[in-house]
Amino acid sequence: xKAMTLLGAAAAVALTAVLAAPVxxxxxxxxxxxxxxxxxxxNLVRPDGKLDGYEIELAADxxxxxxxxxxxxxxxxxxxxxGLQAGKFxxxxxxxxxxxxxxxxxxxxxxxxxxGSTFAVxxxxxxxxxxxxxxxxxxxxxxxxxxxLKDLAPALKGRIVGVQVSTIxxxxxxxxxxxxxxxxxxxxxxxxxxxxxARRVDAVMSSTNYFVSTLSKPGGELMQLSGPIFVxxxxxxxxxxxxxxxxxxxxxxxxxxxxxAKADGTMKTLAIKWFKxxxxxx
Amino acid sequence: xxxxIELLGFGPxxxxxxxxxxxxxxxxxxxxxxxxxxxxxxxxxxxxxxxAALPRRMADxxxxxxxxxxxxxxxxxxxxxxxxxxxxxxxxxxxQGFFGLNGxxxxxxxxxxxSGAYQxxxxxxxxxxxxxxxxxxxxxxxxxxxxxxxxxxxxRLLHYxxxxxxxxxxxxxxxxxxxxxxxxxxxxxxxxxxxxxxxRPFEFYITGFFLYLILTTLSGALFRAAEQxxxxxxxxx
Numbered sequence: 001x002k003a004m005t006l007l008g009a010a011a012a013v014a015l016t017a018v019l020a021a022p023v024x025x026x027x028x029x030x031x032x033x034x035x036x037x038x039x040x041x042x043n044l045v046r047p048d049g050k051l052d053g054y055e056i057e058l059a060a061d062x063x064x065x066x067x068x069x070x071x072x073x074x075x076x077x078x079x080x081x082x083g084l085q086a087g088k089f090x091x092x093x094x095x096x097x098x099x100x101x102x103x104x105x106x107x108x109x110x111x112x113x114x115x116g117s118t119f120a121v122x123x124x125x126x127x128x129x130x131x132x133x134x135x136x137x138x139x140x141x142x143x144x145x146x147x148x149l150k151d152l153a154p155a156l157k158g159r160i161v162g163v164q165v166s167t168i169x170x171x172x173x174x175x176x177x178x179x180x181x182x183x184x185x186x187x188x189x190x191x192x193x194x195x196x197x198a199r200r201v202d203a204v205m206s207s208t209n210y211f212v213s214t215l216s217k218p219g220g221e222l223m224q225l226s227g228p229i230f231v232x233x234x235x236x237x238x239x240x241x242x243x244x245x246x247x248x249x250x251x252x253x254x255x256x257x258x259x260x261a262k263a264d265g266t267m268k269t270l271a272i273k274w275f276k277x278x279x280x281x282x
Numbered sequence: 283x284x285x286x287i288e289l290l291g292f293g294p295x296x297x298x299x300x301x302x303x304x305x306x307x308x309x310x311x312x313x314x315x316x317x318x319x320x321x322x323x324x325x326x327x328x329x330x331x332x333x334a335a336l337p338r339r340m341a342d343x344x345x346x347x348x349x350x351x352x353x354x355x356x357x358x359x360x361x362x363x364x365x366x367x368x369x370x371x372x373x374x375x376x377x378q379g380f381f382g383l384n385g386x387x388x389x390x391x392x393x394x395x396x397s398g399a400y401q402x403x404x405x406x407x408x409x410x411x412x413x414x415x416x417x418x419x420x421x422x423x424x425x426x427x428x429x430x431x432x433x434x435x436x437x438r439l440l441h442y443x444x445x446x447x448x449x450x451x452x453x454x455x456x457x458x459x460x461x462x463x464x465x466x467x468x469x470x471x472x473x474x475x476x477x478x479x480x481x482r483p484f485e486f487y488i489t490g491f492f493l494y495l496i497l498t499t500l501s502g503a504l505f506r507a508a509e510q511x512x513x514x515x516x517x518x519x
Binding site for chain 2: 037038039045047048049073074076078079085088188191193194213
C-alpha cells in the first residue's frame with residue numbers, strides 16, 4: 001500500500017514536470033561559455049575580477065553578430081570538458097586546440113587562433129642557437145619532420161624539457177622526442193617557466209602565442225625562443241570553440257560568425273591587440 | 283617592492299580585494315565542511331559505539347571507504363557525477379537543461395564527508411577515553427540520560443576530542459584548496475588566476491602560501507585556547 005502511494009506520487013511529479021516543461025528543440029538565445037580565466041592573452045582576469053582577453057573580446061563580437069546573449073563562466077582548466085558534457089555550459093573558449101583526441105569526445109567550431117609551438121630557453125643556454133630556429137615545420141609532413149628531428153638531435157640529446165601536462169605540446173614531445181629528451185610535465189605553464197628560470201629544465205615547450213606574453217613579463221628578457229616552430233600533427237588546426245557533439249546548430253552559428261569576423265578583419269585586429277602578432281588561422 | 287605593493291594592494295591595479303574575498307571564501311567553505319563533518323562524525327561515532335552490529339558495520343564501511351580514496355576523486359564524483367545524475371533524472375522527468383550543484387555545496391559536502399570519517403575516529407576515541415567510573419557515578423547519583431550527557435559526557439568528550447579536532451580542522455583548511463577544481467574562487471583558485479593573468483606566479487603563489495599560513499596559525503591558536511579552557515575541569519579533579 002505504502003509502495004503504491006509512493007509510486008503514485010512519483011508518477012504525479014513526473015506528469016507535472018512533463019506538462020510544465022514540454023520537450024522542444026532548444027533555441028539558442030543564451031549561450032554560456034566556459035574559460036579558464038588564467039591563460040593570458042587568450043583569457044585572463046583583471047584585478048577588479050572581470051574577465052578579459054582575446055577570447056572574451058572575440059566572443060563579444062561573435063555573439064553580437066549572432067544576436068545571442070553570451071555569458072562567460074571562469075572555471076578550472078581540468079573541468080572544462082567534463083563540465084561541457086555535464087551541461088554546465090554550452091561552449092568552451094579557453095585556448096583549446098582542436099585535436100583528433102579531443103574530437104573523439106567533443107566537437108569544435110572552425111579555428112579562431114592558430115599558433116605554432118616551439119621551445120623557449122635561457123639566452124645564455126647552449127640551446128639558444130638550435131638549428132632551424134623560426135622555421136615552420138608541419139608535423140603532418142613526415143619527411144620534413146624527420147629532417148628537423150635529425151638536425152635537433154645533437155643539441156637536445158639528454159636535455160630536460162618542461163611542458164604542461166595534458167597539452168598538445170606534451171603529445172608532441174612524447175610522440176617525436178621520446179628517448180631523445182627527458183620530458184618533465186607541469187600542472188601549469190607558469191610553473192615550467194619558473195623552473196626554466198631556475199634552470200631546473202633546459203627548455204620548455206609551449207605555443208608561440210603563450211611565449212609572446214612570457215617574454216614580455218619580468219624575467220622574460222633572459223629567455224628567448226629557439227628551434228623550429230611546429231604546426232599540424234598532434235598540434236591540430238588551432239584553437240576553436242569546444243561544443244557538444246549534439247549541438248550542430250550552435251556549431252553552424254559560430255562557424256558563420258567566425259567566417260564573417262575573419263573576412264572583415266575583426267579577428268586580425270583583436271589578434272594583434274592581444275598577441276602582438278596575427279594568429280588568424282589560414 | 284613598490285610594484286609588489288601595487289600588485290597585491292587595494293588600488294585599481296591591485297589584487298587585494300580579490301585576495302581578501304578568496305580568503306573569506308576559503309574560511310567559509312572550510313567552516314561549512316567542518317560543520318558537515320561534525321554531523322557525519324557524530325553519527326559515525328555513535329554508530330561505531332552502538333551495540334547492534336548493523337550500524338557498527340555501516341560506520342566501519344564509511345570510514346574505511348572514505349579514508350581509502352583520494353579526496354579529489356570524491357569532489358570530482360560529486361561535482362560532475364552528481365550533476366550528470368541530476369540532469370539525467372531531470373531529463374527523464376521531461377525537464378530540459380542543466381541541473382547542477384554549485385561548487386560551494388559540492389565542496390562542503392565532499393570535504394565534509396571526508397573530514398567526517400576522520401572526526402568519527404576522533405570522537406569515538408574521545409568517547410572511549412571517558413573513564414567508565416564517571417558514567418557509573420553519574421548514574422549512581424540518579425542523573426537522567428540528558429543531564430548526564432550535558433554535565434559529564436559532553437565536557438569530557440570535548441576535552442579529549444579537541445586536539446584531534448584541531449588537526450582535522452587544519453586538514454580541512456588545506457583540503458579546501460582542492461575545491462578550486464570546481465571553479466570556486468577560494469585562495470588556491472584566486473592565486474592561480476592572478477598568476478595566469480599577470481604572469482607573475484611567484485608573487486601570487488607566495489601570497490597564497492602566507493594566506494593559508496595566516497588561517498592555520500590563527501585557528502591553531504584558537505584551538506589551543508579552547509583546549510586550555512576545556513582542561514579547567516582536569517585541574518580541579
